[in-house]
Amino acid sequence: MxxxxxxxxxxxxxxxxxxxxxxxxxxxxxxxxxxxxxxxxxxxxxxxxxxxxxxxxxxxxxxxxxxxxxxxxxxxxxxxxxxxAVNFFSWDGRFVTTQSFAEEHRAWGSxxxxxxxxxxxxxxxxxxxxxxxxxxxxxxxxxxxxxxxxxxxxxxxxxxxxxxxxxxxxxxxxxxxxxxxxxxxxRPQPSGYAVYRAWFPADEVRKNEKTRHLVEHGDSHNGWIGQDVHFLAAAIKDGREMSWVCTHKDEGGIEESWQFPGRIDDVLKVVKGWDPVVVELVKMTPPERLFDYKLVFxxxxxxxxxxxxxxxxxxxxxxxxxxxxxxxxxxxxxxxxxxxxxxxxxxxxxxxxxxxxxxxxxxxxxxxxxxxxxxxxxxxxxxxxxxxxxxxxxxxxxxxxxxxxxxxxxxxxxxxxxxxxxxxxxx
Ligand SMILES: Cc1cc2nc3c(=O)[nH]c(=O)nc-3n(C[C@H](O)[C@H](O)[C@H](O)COP(=O)(O)OP(=O)(O)OC[C@H]3O[C@@H](n4cnc5c(N)ncnc54)[C@H](O)[C@@H]3O)c2cc1C
Missing domain, CATH: 3.50.50.60 (FAD/NAD(P)-binding domain)
Structure with missing residues (x-):
């Protein structure tokens, strides 16, 4: 056997x-x-x-x-x-902690x-x-x-x-x-949350002085934590591409398509007053690369x-x-x-x-x-x-x-x- x-x-x-x-x-x-x-x-x-x-x-x-x-x-x-590793910040940009995954990669694989x-x-x-x-x-x-x-x-x-x-x-x-x-x-039920999701080439991220640090040393992973909202951003392919997800409260219906378009203005309302790094990332997202996915449960x-x-x-x-x-x-x-x-x-x-x-x-x-x-x-x-x-x-x-x-x-x-x-x- x-x-x-x-x-x-x-x-x-x-x-x-x-x-x-x-x-x-x-x-x-x-x-x-x-x-x-x-x-x-x-x-x-x-x-x-x-x-x-x-x-x-x-x-x-x-x-x-x-x-x-x-x-x-x-x-x-x-x-x-x-x-x-992932760096965590409070919603307004105060650095809190870094979580390293190096040890678990050694012990359990990547x-x-x-x-x-x-x-x-x-x-x-x-x-x-x-x-x-x-x-x-x-x-x-x-x-x-x-x-x-x-x-x-x-x-x-x-x-x-x-x-x-x-x-x-x-x-x-x-x-x-x-x-x-x-x-x-x-029927699937709404979970009360939705995720804005985006993935796009990182050229604008590199040009902007507020966001350049996310890509200039290759891949990076950062998270911002707020009341009932969190925002995770990952630079990938040696910093050439950028992806972010923003989970937030949502009482809307339950569209389950991955193609459901999101609106930049709606995300900006969710992260109003947040760390300028987050706000800039949202602003530079090509609108056609933004999706709004309702989380079902x-x-x-x-x-x-x-x-x-x-x-x-x-x-x-x-x-x-x-x-x-x-x-x-x-x-x-x-x-x-x-x-x-x-x-x-x-x-x-x-x-x-x-x-x-x-x-x-x-x-x-x-x-x-x-x-x-x-x-x-x-x-x-x-x-x-x-x-x-x-x-x-x-x-x-x-x-x-x-x-x-x-x-x-x-x-x-x-x-x-x-x-x-x-x-x-x-x-
Ligand atoms: C197009 C797409 C994009 C996704 N993007 C992401 C993402 O970016 N990030 C993330 O975390 N998760 C994403 N997911 C969800 C993630 O892939 C799944 O939650 C997870 O991998 C579980 O996979 P699954 O195979 O059970 O279901 P799914 O990945 O949903 O796959 C189901 C498959 O079944 C097919 N199918 C449905 N109905 C029928 C039918 N009647 N007859 C034949 N085939 C049928 C669908 O076309 C689909 O290919 C995506 C799913 C899809 C379908």
Whole structure:
């Protein structure tokens, strides 16, 4: 039995897997299922996968997967953020503390932070190089399972019907797979917060004397903390590109598109009176590079798998994360890695057991990590500045070994038998 692996591919397992959605959850599941010898079809609604989005972060717990996929870490190297520390300021520009990540990089490996679209393109390239059947422009409109539980399947909007041993719904927050798994449609709820997000070439940042220091020594990472607002800015690609995100209160509706445009004037109202560095960064942002993303939340689902245990929700379809957890994409990837390992461990005759064990392995971990999104936001947005002046490090991001120094593949193999025995005992 494998524990943690760098092999290119195991012999065919005979297990067929349909994956819906080619985000990080779907792509990771596809690559890992392929590596374990399962046969994969990946269906993606978009006709073309353009490099959309802006900054996204992968902790050590997920960036370790890039190392298992030949050539991917090398492809990411020129794209990723290089600084090993973040400087924190109060909203009005008083320096508070620097948090270094150098020690955890030494102990647990390096993180990967960079442009979501560029990293996604590198992972997609790897999936295609592996020969995985990625079918673009396939919009899945229905999920189903055979009455006797022998197969699961999907239908696309042009009437194509496909079946497999397992279907993984990895279509993000607006997942249609939830209907089959839960038996009802649940709507995402507004979280009460939204994020303005921007990514643009850093030429103007370098020309402006108030912001030049952010890019002149290469990559940098800085955060400003205010009442119910925080602003994080990262210079990337040796200071040639700039990205910032500003999380703020928002009672508006819940648009979930990454294309929803933001307005510079609206951001300037949010950061009125803030450090001139922040105000200048906002002012110099090209308007077409600014997006306003409403953060949605969902209560934890009662389950991630269908009653017949042939269909599983993975990634944001199962558990949308707030950005302040810095774990959404990582947990989406862990889902796919653990699931491929459970299928390998179970074999074709026990696919339903594999899904049940996988859910049990993932459920508590994912939901505990989801909550860190709220605790970090509150730690910053409700900052007690008297307490912080005595203990500046209380502003630091919590970097916990149980989250970051973790290998979902090794864990799935190590836990499988005990979890299966426990499930059998409770049946
Ligand atoms: C275009 C885009 C840009 C993003 N940009 C950022 C960013 O800048 N920063 C950040 O932190 N996070 C970003 N995210 C979110 C982040 O990628 C996810 O939260 C996280 O990685 C979890 O990934 P996921 O695969 O579960 O879901 P997602 O990344 O949402 O992927 C879901 C995929 O499923 C496809 N899909 C949806 N419905 C169907 C259907 N019916 N049939 C077939 N395919 C379907 C979608 O087109 C999409 O490719 C972005 C997501 C998307 C889709």
């Amino acid at each position: 494998m524990t943690t692996t760098t092999f290119p591919r195991l012999p065919p397992s005979g297990i067929s897997v349909i994956i819906v959605g080619a985000g990080f959850a779907g792509l990771t599941a596809a690559i890992e299922c392929h590596r374990k010898g399962h046969s994969v079809v990946l269906l993606e609604k978009a006709a073309e996968l353009r490099p959309l989005g802006d900054i996204i972060s992968f902790g050590q717990n997920s960036s370790r997967f890039f190392d298992k996929w030949p050539g991917v870490r090398e492809a990411l190297e020129p794209l990723v953020h290089k600084s090993e 993180r990967v932070n960079g442009h979501r679209g560029e990293i996604h393109a590198a992972v997609l390239r790897h999936a295609l190089d592996c020969g995985i059947n990625v079918r673009l422009g396939r919009n899945v409109v229905r999920y189903f399972e055979e009455e006797d539980g022998s197969l699961a399947g999907v239908e696309t909007d042009d009437g194509e019907r496909l079946t497999a041993d397992v279907v993984l719904a990895a279509e993000g927050v607006r997942s249609r797979g939830r209907q089959l798994v839960l038996g009802f449609d649940d 969902r209560d934890p689902l009662p389950t991630f798998i269908s009653p017949k245990a042939r269909t599983a929700l993975i990634g944001d379809a199962a558990h949308p994360f707030l950005p302040t957890s810095i774990q959404g994409a990582s947990q989406a990837m862990e889902d796919g890695v653990a699931l491929a390992a459970c299928l390998d461990r179970a074999g074709k005759g026990r696919v339903q057991e594999a899904l049940r064990v996988w859910e049990r392995i993932r459920y508590e971990r994912v939901h505990k990590i989801q909550l860190t999104g709220i605790t970090t936001r509150e730690q910053w947005h409700k900052a007690d500045w008297d307490a912080i002046s005595k203990n500046p490090e209380s502003l630091h991001l919590k970097r916990e070994a149980w989250i970051l120094n973790f290998d979902a593949e090794a864990d799935a193999y190590a836990s499988y038998d005990a979890v299966r025995d426990e499930l059998e005992k409770n049946d």
